Amino acid sequence: MKVIDCGKVNPASGCGHVIRAETEQELLRLAAEHAGTHNLEPTPELMAAVKGHIEEEPA
Ligand SMILES: [Zn+2]
Numbered sequence: 001m002k003v004i005d006c007g008k009v010n011p012a013s014g015c016g017h018v019i020r021a022e023t024e025q026e027l028l029r030l031a032a033e034h035a036g037t038h039n040l041e042p043t044p045e046l047m048a049a050v051k052g053h054i055e056e057e058p059a
Contacts, residue, residue: 001057002027008023009053013038020057027054 002024006017009031019034021027031050033041040046 001059003055003057004031004032004050005055006055009050010038024051024054035056 001022002021004027006013006015006019011033015038017034019027019030021030028050030045032047035042035046
């Protein structure tokens with residue numbers, strides 16, 4: 001399982017949302033979707049920051 005903690009990517013948001021997906025592709029899709037809830041565009045810079053915070057979680 002791949003995991004992204006929104007609050008770690010963007011600490012200023014104070015967001016506790018955690019995104020989980022089986023694949024990086026799906027994870028990034030969900031992250032881009034979640035960015036919309038923060039009124040953020042999924043820019044290449046933002047998605048690079050997201051990728052840098054992907055964590056592996058044992059199944
Ligand atoms: Zn968030």
